[in-house]
Amino acid sequence: MKRYAIGIDLGGTKILTALVDRFNGKVVHFVKKKTKNAKGSENIYNKMVESIRDLIGEIDIPANEIGSIGVGAAGQIDRENGILIAAPNLDCFDFNIKERIQDEFAIPVYVGNDVEIAALGEMKFGSAMNCDDFVCVFVGTGVGSSIVKGGKIIKGATGTAGEIGHMIVDVNGRPCNCGAHGCLEAYASRTAIEKRIEGALKKGRPSVISEYLESGKPITSGMIRKSIKRDDELVKQSVDEAADYLSAGLASIINLINPKLIILGGGLIEAVDYFYETTIKKAKTKCLPVPASKIEFKKALLGDYSGVIGAAFLEERDR
Ligand SMILES: [Zn+2]
Numbered sequence: 397m398k399r400y401a402i403g404i405d406l407g408g409t410k411i412l413t414a415l416v417d418r419f420n421g422k423v424v425h426f427v428k429k430k431t432k433n434a435k436g437s438e439n440i441y442n443k444m445v446e447s448i449r450d451l452i453g454e455i456d457i458p459a460n461e462i463g464s465i466g467v468g469a470a471g472q473i474d475r476e477n478g479i480l481i482a483a484p485n486l487d488c489f490d491f492n493i494k495e496r497i498q499d500e501f502a503i504p505v506y507v508g509n510d511v512e513i514a515a516l517g518e519m520k521f522g523s524a525m526n527c528d529d530f531v532c533v534f535v536g537t538g539v540g541s542s543i544v545k546g547g548k549i550i551k552g553a554t555g556t557a558g559e560i561g562h563m564i565v566d567v568n569g570r571p572c573n574c575g576a577h578g579c580l581e582a583y584a585s586r587t588a589i590e591k592r593i594e595g596a597l598k599k600g601r602p603s604v605i606s607e608y609l610e611s612g613k614p615i616t617s618g619m620i621r622k623s624i625k626r627d628d629e630l631v632k633q634s635v636d637e638a639a640d641y642l643s644a645g646l647a648s649i650i651n652l653i654n655p656k657l658i659i660l661g662g663g664l665i666e667a668v669d670y671f672y673e674t675t676i677k678k679a680k681t682k683c684l685p686v687p688a689s690k691i692e693f694k695k696a697l698l699g700d701y702s703g704v705i706g707a708a709f710l711e712e713r714d715r
Pocket residue numbers: 561562572573574575576579581
């Protein structure tokens with residue numbers, strides 16, 4: 397394995413492209429570009445090429461010392477052929493990332509999804525170092541997870557294993573983006589918490605969070621943290637509700653898979669300690685006593701870099 401690889405985290409709002417030193421897991425250099433106004437396969441392709449060129453141009457390492465380019469995208473992936481089958485938030489469909497980027501740079505390209513690369517990053521240099529049996533759960537716009545068994549990410553028959561966000565927690569519950577009702581994501585994501593707070597504010601419930609809000613801009617994890625620090629009743633209730641559902645989902649995962657470790661990450665977990673603590677405390681009381689006695693929880697360690705670091709190791713996944 398060559399020492400360096402390029403890791404790309406292709407998200408709904410930005411492309412983070414980094415040169416990763418695979419010997420120590422350090423990000424040597426990175427380039428960040430917004431994707432907000434440039435959706436669609438061609439625009440995304442051009443932004444990726446531009447990012448890789450900028451990155452290679454800004455470092456002192458020759459291209460022949462770069463072993464591979466790993467790309468993780470928020471969407472459905474055909475791993476074997478490196479195709480982004482569907483990524484609605486990027487407006488990309490049937491986009492052959494592997495073929496096109498490989499043709500452009502003559503470096504082998506590997507493609508995975510966003511949660512998978514984050515889990516790989518945490519396994520290599522984050523909270524799951526030396527643990528080959530764990531589940532990663534990321535809470536953000538949605539709720540995503542990756543299940544690792546024997547050091548390998550479980551893919552399932554169609555490559556979609558680990559969709560904890562669409563675990564049904566309320567049979568006649570809220571509608572979910574996937575078309576079903578009562579999915580965990582509709583209750584425990586940052587979006588769900590935002591909706592609940594916004595709904596209550598519209599009905600005239602008082603909350604200190606209104607002091608931080610700017611019109612037309614969404615509620616952020618930071619605003620939620622500040623409101624909880626001030627003991628705000630509405631925000632606390634909304635976070636408690638999300639923790640209640642998330643912990644139910646985690647308890648089901650613990651009972652079903654019996655992992656040694658669960659890693660929780662994403663903006664809301666990172667920013668709001670109260671959410672993390674409440675969730676893990678509740679999860680332990682909701683699952684069966686025997687698996688509960690062994691389960692360990694940790695916060696993700698690598699933050700924004702977990703994806704690019706993991707993507708730099710996608711090459712190993714396909715061996
Ligand atoms: Zn769903």
